[in-house]
Structure formats: structure tokens, C-alpha cells
Amino acid sequence: MFEQIKSYVDAAVDFGLKLEADYVIARGIDRTTNQIRFSQNKIDINKEWQIHLLELFTVVDGSKIAVGEFSPTSEENVRKRVEAQIKFAKKMAPSPQFQSIEKQISKYSQIDGLYDPKIVDYREKAPEVINASIQEAQSAGAKRVAGSFFFRDNYFYLNSSSGPKGEFSTSFYNLTVRAFQEELDASGQGLACGTIPSSAEKKILNASKKAGHYSKLHLGAKQAKPGIFDIIMAPAVAANLLGNIPEMANPLLIMMGMSALGDKMGEQMGPEFLSITDNGLLTDGLGSSPFDFEGTPRKNTPIIDKGVLINYIHNTSTSALVQSETTGNSELYDFGIGTKFLTPIGTNVVFNNGDRSFEELLEGSGKPTVFVLCNWYTRFTSRISTEYSTIPRDAAFLVENGELGQPVKNFRISDNLLRQFANIDAMGNDRTQIKWWEVEFPTWIPTIRVKDCRITTATQ
């Protein structure tokens, strides 16, 4: 089925070597992504992206790098694109960051549940699932329901001139559902994601029910008051905020001034009951795969161990620069502004599960406490000092007598992320996978309570 893209990938590597490239990595992708968007209780649009892509990484003259991608149409087309890319690479200056690529040929682990064999048929079924999801949110109290439902079917084939070669298929689904009352500011959110869409209906309906339930519970929200509060962060909030810290354990971000962890190796950053790994082999993980872009097997790399920063993620080049080993995190990554380059990138960020039930988290310390279901628009004054603010959206409540009390609205969390990370004081036992608009890397995280956070509000 994928013989054509495989032959183009192999041809690209052969052409590159004939043109005296030092290294060539080619990866073919056959991908179909679908999305159903809905709002006001109805489907707005049904989308599909058909992608037939060849990604190409080339190194010439020792360390002159060029990266390209194109949709291959024939061997001749592949030859021309490889030739053009190598010509372009020869005009580059040597990259001081490039050291090498993976040379070890490995046997790759099989990851259970990475691919849904029923995904092709699922395209027919998906609109029904979404209509059921809308009804579920309405039954739970929503007046208006909006959302986005993605699912994807992926095939990858990799061939590296240094030896590694392999193929795998993945699939995923990802639902964001938001429920509203008639009022603009009474809303709730539900999220569901995983790798097997055809068996996800229950999770999808539960997410919708949760969104509807919280939107109703949030009716009558009052203006929050500024001050210092303990904040109980639902997993979506914890992933967007606290998840930043392990994501910053990346040499590229440190180099670019986008990480607070450049001088923190070996430091106690969080409580002793907190450990975080980057796990590229996790069952049901949206970031899982058998190997990375260089063909290095994925690993489960501890980043924070008992609160101490112990590792950065690496690819072959960044690890060689610090006399370390690759962690199997090499990817061609698009920084969001159209520029793709080879860099270490996280797979699944995995927080350890906690030991507290939601009710136990609510019991708290007796200090003023707020529960926040969702947030968005997190912006930093400086990524190094981590001063930031973010805006809770959807349901938020004061915690009163160990229970969710008065719903509140219109406030910001304006604080310092490093300080909040150190101030984590309890973790729930409800760890779940989060990936949505505000959480780029799949993050497995429970509800987390953080003490002494600053809340601000509009002054007029």
C-alpha cells in the first residue's frame, strides 16, 4: 500500500549519496487528517487533509545543513528536488551545532495500541459521534455546545544514509468540547484524546458531559477578588502552566533564551513527591513512536526526579556537544513560523500520578483557594525568569468548606512559574492525557494544587 512513498524515500537517499552528501535522512509520510468543527449545537464544517510528503535532511561538506519537504510525484521529481537541496546546502555556512546523526542500527520496540485498524471506516461514523456528543453536553445542562474533533491516520517510513531504517503507523483522536449557557461567561470544557478513535466513544461522551455539567455549575459566577490564593489546577491548566517546566529541559530552547533551566541542572525545583519523564513509548500516547527522525529508538527519559532536574532531552548532535547520549528525541520541528529544523523535541511529558482524591485536594490548607478548570493566553514577560500571566476560562470556583463553592470569573493568574513549580503542594490521583489548543505536547498530568498564587483582576 505504501510501496510508492517507500520507493521515493529510498531513491532520495540514493540520489543524495550519489551527489556526495555526507548524510541524508528521508522520511515519507502518508497521512489523512480529519476534523469536524461544531458550534451552536451543530456541525459547521467537515474537513480533510490528504498529505503525501517526503521530508529531507541533508548535510554536505561536514556540517552544512539544509532541510526540505515536498510532495513527490516521480523518481525524476525526487532526483530534481534532492539535487536542488544539495546545491542549496553547499551555499550554507557550516553549522556549529551539528555534530552527527544516529549511526546505530537498532531493533525497535512494538508499542501497543499505536494504530487503530478501524480508522478508515471511522470517517463515516464520526459525525454521528459528534452529534451524540453535543446531545450529551446538552443533557448535562449546556445551552450551547461548540468544539473541534480531530482524528488522523499516519504512515511513516524512514531511511537514513547512516543505516537506520524503519516504518510504523499511528492514529489519534483529539476532542475539545466547550459548553456554554446563554450568558457569555458561564462555560465548561471537556477534553478527550488518545490513539484509538474507534473505541473512544465513551471517553468522548464523558468529556461532553463534563463540559455541560461545569457550564451549568458556573451559572451565577461573581467577579473574583485579587489576592493570594491556593489554586487547584485541573489537568488542562496544570499541563499548560506546570508542563512548561519539563518542556524547557531542551538544549535548543536554552540556546535560544526560551528556557529557565539553563543553569538549573541538579537543582531541587519541585517537591520530592514530583517526578516527570519524557516517555516516547507510552501506550495511548499521542507523542509515541518506535523511533525518532534519526532512527534512534524512543526512550523513557527521567527529566525531574523527586523534584530535582536530572536530564535534558537530546538528539545526536546536542548530546555530543555536552558529552552525553541521545535520548531519542530528534525531530524535524516547525517552530510555528514556517521554519523546520532538526532539534530535540519532547514526546509525551509524563508527570507521576498523585495520591489525593479530588475531594482531598479540595480539603486543602484552610487558606483561600480557587479551583480552575481551564485557561488560555499564557504570556511571559521573560521565559528565563518566568514571570507570566494567564487567563482562566470556563468554570472556576472558590473552594468553601472543602467543596466547590461560589463560581467566580474575570481574573488572571499573574505569577512566576518557577516559584509555582516549587510551591506544588499536592497531586491528584486522576492523571490524564492533555493535548489541546493551549497544550502543544501531549502531557500526562493529574489535578495539582499550588500554594500561594497571585490572582489579579481588571482595575476598571
Next chain:
Amino acid sequence: MSFSKDLAEYGISLAQENGANYAEARVVNGKKIIYFLQNGELISGSELKTQGIGFRVLKNGGLSFVSVDEPTKKAVKQAISAGLKMANSSNPKEKIDFGEPVSNKAKWAVPIKEKITNIDSDTMLELLSQMDKVAENHNISSRANFFEAHSTQKTILTSEGTNIEAELSMLKFFSIITAKGLLDSEQRWVDLTRSTGWEGTKTWIDEYNDQCAQLEKVAAQEDYRLNGKVDFVVGPEVVGIICHENAGHPSEGDRIMGREGAQAGESFWRDLELGKSRVGSEHVTVLEDPTFPGTGGYYEYDDEGVKARERTLIREGIIHEPLLNREFGVKFGLGTNGSARSSDYNREPIIRMANTYMKPGDFTIEELIEGVKHGIYMLSFTEWNIDDRRYQSKYVGFECYLIENGEISDTMVRRPIMELTSIGLFSSIDGVSKDLDFDFPGICGKSDPSQGVPVYAGGGYLRMRDIRLG
């Protein structure tokens, strides 16, 4: 092999033959040169051919979008087949209507003097190297610089007869600069995007020098802060972000009617009345206009083939006109005002801003300052955000000076916080200067999957009274 109009026409015919009420194709063939440098050292580069077609199909009131990157009849046939099936299966409770047919035919091009494709890589890299030296000379320790040169041919064809051919040229320079400050690390994100030929880079070194000098100054400032109530005079960069966030986004018709509910959010305009509801003082008129050549938001026809024009979002403090595409033009009963944009062939066109700005007023900057007894002159901002109804906003000052007794002093004010509602903010304005500078170029993100489109924003200087600092 590139995508031809023939392939697009083939897809549209196929859709019509199979019952589509409307079909549209956006054909893109382009080339991008990309470089990434860290502290002057070249890390990676790309020369990319970008090509593909995005189709929208409307059938029985259901809408679908499908994109394909393989330039073959077989791939297009498969795409249209999927598009028709998806439009059918979406079975909307309320049928989607694009209104009166549009059948514009035009060719337009970004005005250029020097074609990007004629510039060799040595010239590009030499410029980037000089720019890095500028930053280094300002003691900026970390410089991550991204450069992109795009030249693109885009054709929009529809089953109603629209045929718009555009020749686009875009230069992007995006830089994350970090300086070790007296009190903290200070960072600035510099964006010099423009829709021009290579001649647009002629001022880049000077512009980048100004931005780096600003960061150097801020990094050296002491911890002088203000509390309580102050007046503000804010410059074009800050006016730009305010117009974009507090006026532009809430005016988007799809937000107002809830279509962005789960992602970018809704809008506080939903509960207001066009032409009647006051959201600011009489000094506030906010305009939107894609037709300024050279700007990031420049276009002559939108991505539904509709002629671009100026839109008045807020007139003298009263909300006036939302941004609309064809679908929401019907829903509002106002018709489209040419606001549909898609960031690439593989994104559906949705309602977007282009260039958003405060209409110049009657004051000089000196007159605005003269009237301030105790206040802050805020030239730029750092951290900012706004809620998803676009009502609660926060802007933290970056380069800011104390104003005392009608004069700007040399004393820098550190990170003053303006945390205000949109109405609180616009209502506090009592004067707008005669100037107009688009000092806030940026990439505006919206929707899911995200569509980053280049926009400009700006205005002159404006004065805000009695702002309680956050």
C-alpha cells in the same frame, strides 16, 4: 510539476457534476527561502517549494474543506470525492448559505521593485550577519533570528465564475533577543514582516537597531515603579495592540455568532447593538483596511474573491461594523466586507483582521504630553493577554518613562501594568494624535488548526486618563 488552474477547474467541475451547490479552489504555488541563525551562526536553512489546492464544497447546506498536496488528477478526484461525502454527512441543522453569487475576475500583485527570487543566498546571509552584529553591539547576549522570503502565486476559482490571480511577495524577519538586565533578563520579540520585494529590507538594519537599543535601555533600567492612578500617553505600538485585541478581535463576525466558541472564543460584542452601543469615548474610531501596500495584512481581494475595502469597526466610540465573510455576511444581513483569509492552501478561509488602526485625531504628541501632570509615557509593551470574549485585557509596559508636569522625564518606569476592560480602556481616552504608524507587525493566530496570518496594527499616540495601575 506544479499545481495548475486546470487541476482546480477539474475539481470544481467534478464537484458540480456530483451535486455541489458551490465549489471553490485555492491554488498555491510558491517558493520559500528560510534561514535560522543563533548568535550569528547559521544553524539550518531551507529552500522549499510550497504547493497545493484547498477546496471548499457546499452541498445541501453542508460545508466541507479538503486540501491536497499531490498535483495529480487522481489526488484531486479523491479530494473532491471526500469533500462531497463530508459536506453531505455534516447534515447541518441550519443550512449554510453564502448569499448572492460572487464572480469577480481580476489579477493583482504585491508592488515590488526587486524580486525576491533574483536575490542570491550570499546577499541574504550578509544582511542577516550585519543585523546580528547590530544586536551584538547593543550587548544582547542571545539572538535567535528567523528569516523567510516567500514568493507565491495564488489563484482563487469558484463555480460562480470567480477567477482571481495574485502574485504575492512576503519577507519575514523574526527575532527573539534576550539581554541580561540589571534586575532580570529582559526579552523582546522583534517582527519585521512586510509584503514587498527585496527593497523592503533596506530599512531593516535601522529598524532592528532601534529595537535592540530599546532592549538595551530597558535591561539597564532601575527598579522604579509607580502605584495608584496615573495618566498614560501610549505610542503607536501599544495603540496597535489595543486596536487589534480590544477592537479587532471582538468585531469578528464568526466570534460574535459563536463559531469560534471552542477555540479563539466568542465576543462581548454579541450582547451589544451595532450603531448604538458605546464602547469608548468619542475620540475612538478604529479602522480596518487591507489595502495598504507593503503591510503584512495587504490584499486586494480576499480568499473568497471579494474586493477588499476599508471597514470602520468603531466610529466615535460606538461599535459600527463587524468583520464579515460571505457566510456571516448573510447571517448579519450586511453582506461580506471582504474579511476572509486563509493562511495557506491547506486552511479554510475564515474571518481575519488585516491592518487595524486608530484613526488619527487632532492632537500633536506635545499637546497630549502637556496635559499630563503625573503619568507614564509607554512606547512599547511586553507581556499581554486578553480573555476570549475580548473584554479583560492586560498590557505590561516595556520602554516607559515618567511624565511630570507636562514633560517626559529621563526616569524609566519599570513594567507598569494596565489591566483594564475593553470599555474601561476605550472610555479613558481623551485625545488621539494626528500621526499614523503601523508599529505593530505581527502574526495573528486564530482557529484550530491554527492559522497564523501576517497583520499590521498601529495608530498615533493616545492619552488615557486616571488609570489605576495593576
